[in-house]
Structure formats: structure tokens, C-alpha cells
Amino acid sequence: GSSSHSMRYFVTSVSEPGQQVPQFSYVGYVDDQEFVSYNASTRRYLPKVPWISKVEKNDPDYWERNTLYAQGHERSFRDHLATLAEYYNQSGGLHTFQWMYGCELRNDWSKGGYYQYAYDGRDYISLDKDTLTWMAADVPAQNTKRKWDADFRDNEYKKTYLEETCIEWLQRYLNYGKETLLRTEVPEVKVTRKEDYDGMETLICRVGGFYPKDIDIDWTRDGEVWLQDVFHGLVSPNSDGTYYTWRSVKVDPKERERYKCHVEHDGLPNPVDVAW
Template sequence: MSPVSGLFPLLLGAIVSPFGCSAHSGRSHRLHYFFTGVSEPGGGLPHFSIVGYLDDEQFVRYDSETRRDLPRSSWIRKMEEHDAQYWDWQTQLSRSWELYFRVSLWTRFNHSRGHHTWQWMHGCEVSADGRKGGLSQFGYDGRDFLSLDKETLTWTASNPKAQVTKRKWEADRVWTQGRKTFLEEDCIDWLHKYLNYGKETLLRKESPVVKVTRKAGYGDLETLLCRAHGFYPKEIDITWRMEGNVMEQETRRGGIAPNADGTYHTWLSIEVDTKDRDLYRCHVEHDSLPEPLDAAWEEAGVLWPLVAGISGAVAVVILLGVILVLYLSK
């Protein structure tokens, strides 16, 4: 579930797996929920909302205006085929969380007048080798507030205001143990179940299209730019290499961003000496590639032979047409 932009630093794109990749598909998979509650709704922002993400795809949303869990992806609708009551009991669960935010967070916490925001992110992930991880973190007014330490069943307070809530939650072992149980058991079970329903979309592989271009700089320097686009899954390892050596310190990188069709694109550049241009390779490793791909800058081929060939063919056609017209006119 997605936090409101600019209010809580735990954005979906900032979630970094501590593992390399799920045992389900040879890479990591994540199931995360984002809860957002505001004291003064307005400007299109509901009083309360929940959004669910499997990997980077939003699949469900609930808010205080619709008061229903609504599907946000095609594959999640398959749940109805196996459980006709799925959306009803999910909605009841979401309504319970909405009540919790209103009663336990808003009424029991001293707020100053004005606009305030509570946010909660919790979820789990599974690595390629089967290791499991999970987190539960709260934010208040755009700042970290409390985070769960599953091993010690304690809450880490990020600011003095959180100390009272920290002591209250640590005294409530049922509440804290419930968060741990969800992260380590229920969440993992749902992650695998959802992956089975969405495997055609979420477990697909699409290869990157890679192209290297150049831009003249000052003196003997120029910039090589490597673009990779149209790839899925999101994870990709792309580096500049010179004679096999990784040139990480000299590399500038763009983020990995989504395309409209659900694939991703990214870029990286490096400034080089013109005379060394041919020594550089853009090295790409991705799950869709049977082996790493090395791309170099290539000068565009000369088009004149092709143009001349086309022109010659057109001339022949025209000549044959003239001969045919003259023959028929006789």
C-alpha cells in the first residue's frame, strides 16, 4: 500500500531487498502493504487508505470513501474463482484497520491542530535461496516513528514523541507478537499464493534492448551513453567496462524506471578519452539473457549504397512502365 508522496520516506521504490533475488522463480519477491491516515482529509486525499503491492505491481486498494477492497490488477480477480467471499472478508479486515487508525492512533495520541499524517508499511519477502525477511514501520507527519525488531519483540523509537507508544506496544505482547506472526507466516503464505495467481505477469521475462550512443565533449573527451529498455523483471546489473575492468567510480547512473507496458528502462553514462572509445563496453546481465551482453558504440552505417540501390530499382520500374505504355499505344 502506497504512502502519500512526500510524506513518508518509505516509498515503494526505496524498498531494497537484503537478499539477491524467490525460490519461486530464481529471484526475490516482495509483498508489501502501505496504510495512510490523515487527520484532515481533502484535496482528493481520503481519511484512510490501504494499498497492496506484489513486487512493484499494485494489486489491491481500499479507502474510506469506497469502503471496499477493490482489485487493481487482472490476476487478483482469479481469487474470486476459488473463494467467492474473498473480497468481502478482505473488506471487513480493511474496515477493522480503518477503525484502529481512527481510535487507537488518532484519539490516543496528542495532536496539535492542523494536518497530520500516520503511515504504516509492513510486508515480507523471500529470497532465491528461501531466506525470509519482513518489516513493520510506522511514520508520523513524514518522519520515521517506530519500527519493529522481530527478534527481540521490541519497537525502535525514532524520536522522543514515540517513546510513549513504544512502551505501550512493548507491554502489549499480543499486539507485537501478532505483527511478528504476520510477517513470518501469514504474509509469506499469501506471497506464494498471489504469485501462483499472477505468475503469467509477475514471473515473465523480457530481454532488454541495449543501445550505446556518444556525445562530443570538450577537447579530447566525449560521453558514452548506454540505454537499456523494455526489460522485465526490474532487477538488472549494468556496468561500464574497459578491457574487462568495471569502471564504477567513473559511471553516472539513472534510476530504473517503469514503462507504460509494465517493463523497465535505465541508463548509465561515462566520460572517456576519444581515442579510448573502442575499449569500452556496456556490460548487461539480466534474468532474461542466457549470457551477459556486451554492447559497444558503433558508427552508423553509410546509407548511400542502400539509397543508390533503391534509386536504381525505382528507375528500372519506371523504364519498364514507359516501355509498356509505348507498346500498348501502338
């Protein structure tokens, strides 16, 4: 298909008053599907979907290696939380340190990747891959920037990971899980209408049951894309792993027939245009 695909990891450490050890979790996603996880209770890197078990055939050390990797980050995040409390002159309380990293293979075959950190829910520091330097979001983060900028070789490694290694693993996982990750589910498109108090009416294009998530929806008038008084909802997940969304447009009832909902998606051999 022509959809974009991504691999993302979310790492979170939370320190709470009275707790000796911060709570810690490490969760991996391919597209929007959680496929691996580690937490402070299990202290093991564990599968979350059946298809990831295929990794063991070519990489028998996969689970042990990643368990050790996650355990190392659990220890280092404990140190980070203590250091950041000093940087922000804090003596206690509940605090969070979060790390988000990953890569994306876009539908035009271009690539993207990022390393981002947050403290107490706010941006803290992120990697600029082009300059191989870190961008600090505030004054305390300048301390971390100075330390991490000095390790140029590690920054080079991170760039290589994002642009090459991460993409290679993403493609491997897409192959392992292709029955679910590369499937297509055809969107169902329905247009309803609602009378407004001002003599106008709202046409609502409801699109549901589609996979993958990427979809293009426009309202057209006489075949041309129409943007005036158009509103849209988020692309949201259904319980069965498909998605739904909507687009609405406010129209004069006398001109209703001029408007159509135009939908393009991997599951459709051709675009569809649906009127009320």
C-alpha cells in the same frame, strides 16, 4: 527466474481541518503491481488486477474478510491521529499517519519483512523482529513503544505473519498472476556517445523494455568492471509495465573501444556486452 519478489501494503490516514472524518486508504502491491485497494469512499476491499479474482475459488470469504479488516484499521487510525496530536501537543492542522508493512522473498531464497509507521512524513516507530520490541524514532513515540512492547503475544504474531504467512500469500499471488508477475521481457541495450567540452566524451548505455525489475549493469574496460567516472539513473517504469535505466562513463575518445556495457538479466540466456 532468479528475481526477488515482494508484497507490500501502504496504509494512510490524513486528518484535515474542518473534516469530521480522516481520509483513509489501504493499498496492496505484489512487486510493483497494485493488486488490491480500499478507500474511505468505497469502504470496500476491491480488486485492481484481473488475476486476483482467482483467490475466490479457494477462499470465498477473501473480500469480505479483508473489507472488515480494512474498516477496522480505518477506525483505529482515526484514534491514532487523535492520540498522536496529544503526544505532539498539536491542536489542529493537517496531519498524516502512515503504516507500511510487507515481506520479500529474495533471489537467494532468504526472506525479509518489516512493520514501519510514520507521522507527518517522518519515521515514528518500527518493529525489531529479532527482539520482538518496537523502536521509537523520537520522544513522543516512546509512549506508543511502551504500550506495544507490553503486548508480547501480538508482537510474536506479527513476526510469524512476516516470516511465514506473508511469504505464503506472496507465493500464492505470484502463482495467480504468473502470466504477468513471472514473465520476462528481454532488455534492449544501446550505447550512444556525447562529446564533452574537455576533450573527453561520455558513453551512455541505455537499457529499456525489460521485466522483471532486477537487472545488473556495469561498464567494463578490457573485460574488467570499471567504476571511475560512472554514473547511473534509477530503474524507472514504462507505461507498458516494463522498465528502463541507463549507465554512463566518461572516457578518453582514443580508448573508446576498450569500454563495453555489460548487462545481466533474467530475460537474457547469457550476459551481453555492448560497445559504442
